[in-house]
Amino acid sequence: MNTKILENFGKIVKLKRKISGLSQEDLAEKLGIHRTYMSFIERGMRNPSLLMIFKISRALKIKLPELFEFDK
16 A cells, blocks of 8 residues: 555656656756656655655645645
C-alpha cells in the first residue's frame, strides 16, 4: 500500500510539473536537489519529507492538497 501512495504522489508531481512547463531539471534546480532525486520522486521510488513536499508545491505554484488528489 505505501508503494502505491508514493507512485500516485509521483504521478501527480510529474503531471503538475509538465502543466507548469518545467523539466525535471528545472524543478530540481528550484528545489535545490539533483535531477536524479526528482526522477526517483516522480517514479515513486523515494519518500520525500514533508518539507520537500511543501517546497514542491511552492515551486509548482499549487496548493499543497493538490499533490494528494489521488482519486481525480
